[in-house]
Amino acid sequence: MIVGAGLAGAKAAETLRAEGFDGRIVLIGRENERPYERPPLSKEVLLGKKDDDSVYVHEAGWYAEHDVELREGVEAQALDLAERRVGLSDGSSVEYTRLLLAMGATPRRLRVPGANLEGVSTLRTRADSLALRARISGGGLRVAIVGGGWIGLEVAAAARTYGNEVTVLEAEATPLHVPLGPEVGALFADLHRAHGVEIRCGEGLFALRGEGSVDHVTTSLGHEIPADLVLMGVGAVPEDSLARAAGLKCENGVLVDSSLRTDDPDVYAAGDVASAYHPLYRRHLRVEHWANALNAGPAAARSMLGQDVTYDRVPYFFSDQYDLGMEFSGYATPGAYDKVVFRGDPASGEYIAFWLSQGAVVAAMNANIWDVTDPLQSLIRSGKKVEESRLTDPAVPLADL
Template identity: 40%
Template sequence: MSDPPNPDPAAHVVILGAGHAGGTASALLRQYGHPGPITLIGEEPIPPYQRPPLSKAWLKGEADADSLALKPLEFYAEHDIDFRPLMKALSINRGEKTVTLSDGSSLAYDALILATGARAIALPIPGADLAGVMFLRTAADAERLKATVGPGKTLAVVGGGYIGLEVAASGRALGAEVVVLERESRLLARVACTVLSDFFKAYHQQHGVTFELGALVTGFEGEGGQVRGVRLADGRLIACDAVVVGVGAAPNDELARDCGLETARGVTVDLEARTSDPAIFAIGDVAHRPMPIYGRMFRMESVPNALEGAKQAASAIAGRPPPPGETPWQWSDQYDLKLQIAGYAFDVDEILVRGDPASGKFAVFHLKGDQVQSVEAINSPPEFMMGKQLILNRRAVDKGRLANLAVSMKEVAV
């Protein structure tokens, strides 16, 4: 990475992407005292909003665009932030420091923040373009799904990851029959241990969700342009009224690649969220960022990651000291369960379960030697909070005390 330039109080900051990361960065720049112009470019018609509730509260009718907005629409005008909805960046000219927009105009920048997020991965199979084959990345997606799913309907969810399971739980809450189709032999195969996979499978089954594991989807079939079933590799047809595909996401890093920025499974950045061009930053789902705790680079998809990247970029642009490092974390709400995850299970050689999964309140600690790499806590806030500290501080832990519920997590952390 190049040496950063001195902050310019009159610098025009352009933010491409009005999601959680971009919206937060615009607000933080003002909070941190940046006086220059800020332009926030967003593809959706509404201001930045919280996305995790889309698969939960929005589907169940407990939230809408106003309640999920990061800031009310008036905030942007009141703080002299030029918010431009329904707009997309088409290209970046780094030499001239301009961005070409979808309305044909060109926008000059002094500092540019890429907050372009990630997109749902589509399955390249027959019938993928049928009506009723949906993803869940935006408020519009959630609204379409909510209008489709209900009593007497069957929802097929392709993908047994966290998004798929959250959608399944919300589908059941709406009164629909739900079947989850997962190509691996267990749920959450890429992101969680077998203890958690088995727990969530049993819990969802208790709530009426059915599962097809080891199920390879080869096509969608329909009538009159509307999906009516999912075809599996073994020849079976799973009848349904709607499908949600949740098999992962790919970073929207085309703008960065096309203008010659360094990329690697996302836009490569340093601890200030700065790219290989010192005038350009990347934050949120699109950023491939350092993880000092683990001594590696990684691309993360979570709200805390979006917030941390926004703090880093806004601090650098405003000339403030960088924010302190954080333990990466995320969460998933399903039924009455709150799963809180701290860290990542890199280079793990032992798994320790604290508590009894049958009680619905337990935590799984992933260890490398006597250090905690990650913790997955179900309805167990102390284990999550103290686990975050242990991960960040790289403090050795006594495994016997960690497994003993009679020893509090505060005592374990000490």
């Protein structure tokens, strides 16, 4: 049984069948549609560059053809570990021999005055993306984005591209402070400013104001910013309430070991909801990235089938904003590194950033430079010390580092 019909859940079902499992597979999804991928929702779909239906993980007929019982629009509401049973919102329940929790995450909403006004939204689902596109695609609006994280910045880029006025409020000193730190975060601030976005750092949200629908944002510094539309891009919280209520160990997500197993030997977790022990970083990490759902879903499926699995992928993320395409590998939150060095001039838009900890590369980001993920991830995985002069010298092949 798989709870959560997102990318991790769908890929787990696919792997179970690909590995020859011929028993019953039930895939429970709260949304009223089959599993889909979310990255295009803040990029190509929001920009109208990709067909709205191109996001689905499988063709509509795939589930029946592979004998996967996909139950759309049904929520798992109770988990009884002793009885091995999951109670569903339609009043039925399903017994399992192995259970995968793949419930993803849900956008955080700041509880400030006016948070429920019309025109204040978050972006997680396909429906959210289509509704946002319908509003911003005509241009001419004043769009305020709370949070300079990945989703906030991608929406800022789309809203600007459509010709809206865009302001981003970011409480930290730079956008993307938590995933990238201030050095590279500042480059993203520059990128957006160069496209006419007002990036206000060190300034959070105090309140939203308006009669029925939002018309102003009051910032933590007391500034009033006119806004026809507000997007809250302040992170997501793991959907782990089902697991918590059942008594599974949870700490910023469902805790699993490196085989993606919870403290109940028949229950596994993968994707955004899981905080998995990472052998490379020797700590639990909750990775909220597409590639993690894509790879951890299948890894969990193999683990459920009794195979010997160690899930130790280097975290990987990608983003597209305006004409910048980038990929990021590793883990580089402030405190996890001591220095950032660059190969190539960031001002040129084509560069690789390396985050170093005691001389070893712990993370790397390639901006508008492609097909380098494998050597960068090998370097991160090796943990070896590298001379800075070699990292920054474009003449030294990445594979030789």
